[in-house]
Amino acid sequence: MQAPLIARLPKVQLHCHLEGTVRAATFRELAAQRGVASARASGPPEATYAFATFRDFLLTFAEVCKTLQRPEDYARVAREYAADAAAQNVRYAEIFISPSVWTFFHAGLDVNACVRAMRDTLDAEESRTGLRVRFICDLTRNFGTQRAFETARVAVALAEADVGVIGVGLGGDEANFPAALFVEPFAFARASGLHAVAHAGEAAGAGSVRDAVELLGAERIGHGIRALEDDAVVELLAKRGIALECAPTSNVRTGIVAPGAEHPLVLLDERGIIVTIDADDPTLFGTSLSHELQLVADMAGTHDVVRFLRNAIDVSFADAPYKAALNGELDVALESASERRMER
Numbered sequence: 001m002q003a004p005l006i007a008r009l010p011k012v013q014l015h016c017h018l019e020g021t022v023r024a025a026t027f028r029e030l031a032a033q034r035g036v037a038s039a040r041a042s043g044p045p046e047a048t049y050a051f052a053t054f055r056d057f058l059l060t061f062a063e064v065c066k067t068l069q070r071p072e073d074y075a076r077v078a079r080e081y082a083a084d085a086a087a088q089n090v091r092y093a094e095i096f097i098s099p100s101v102w103t104f105f106h107a108g109l110d111v112n113a114c115v116r117a118m119r120d121t122l123d124a125e126e127s128r129t130g131l132r133v134r135f136i137c138d139l140t141r142n143f144g145t146q147r148a149f150e151t152a153r154v155a156v157a158l159a160e161a162d163v164g165v166i167g168v169g170l171g172g173d174e175a176n177f178p179a180a181l182f183v184e185p186f187a188f189a190r191a192s193g194l195h196a197v198a199h200a201g202e203a204a205g206a207g208s209v210r211d212a213v214e215l216l217g218a219e220r221i222g223h224g225i226r227a228l229e230d231d232a233v234v235e236l237l238a239k240r241g242i243a244l245e246c247a248p249t250s251n252v253r254t255g256i257v258a259p260g261a262e263h264p265l266v267l268l269d270e271r272g273i274i275v276t277i278d279a280d281d282p283t284l285f286g287t288s289l290s291h292e293l294q295l296v297a298d299m300a301g302t303h304d305v306v307r308f309l310r311n312a313i314d315v316s317f318a319d320a321p322y323k324a325a326l327n328g329e330l331d332v333a334l335e336s337a338s339e340r341r342m343e344r
């Protein structure tokens, strides 16, 4: 598939962290404006988001969060995300926000005001470009059970405030903070009507994926690629229709997949698991959704990329009529590009 065609196809984004979409130039400006001392923000521009290890990546993510201190900072980041997403013809997105990381650095931060500022910005962008964005609140493993519970309560309150929060997620230190610690916060969020997703099978093995499904009720798994270490877990995902949100460049940049190795998503797809593609933290990893789809097209072919795009529509939390509309948009784009026959 040609790169310009991939850029034009309508897309759904299911695994993208808002804080990981902050442009390097914006991070540098905000650091200066908000008085955040950062070697990254004051060093050479091309090295702003340079890092070598997963830990270093988490520190970079944290530094970005340190610069976000006011509702207008969040509004700016949301506006720039919407512009960058619309330029790739993203039509619908369920993006992660991490309020517990925000308040870790800025205890007095008014999370409601920040999310409201983003909501207003994104609503204005939607009326301009049609891009619809919903939020999933990440409960963040590193802070432990009690903090996760507090964040789950924040998520439920935000959902009730009608600012577009539709679920809870679980990112962070998977190896040291297993799913068992977060059973109650997830049960509370689900009982309150929120969807549940979780990162798993990235920095820990197949058992972590099983626990995310069985203990947390995760409806989709972020990454999940290490499910391949246990056939029973592969079967569990396939049987229950639990989709994986795969992000090839992210896995290489954090050292989960060796550079140059074929990404496990091909094998996972062959084993009957629903695969979707996203960029995770696009600006931090120096990638984009379109670029990730191009990598997958080179790896798996045109037919599979189109199928993965449809998977993302189908396993999103959008309602059925909206999903049908998104599938219709994809049909039209494929037809007009004369690619329809290649899908069959």
Ligand SMILES: [Zn+2]
Pocket (backbone or CB within 6 Å): 015, 017, 171, 199, 222, 280
């Ligand atoms: Zn992620």
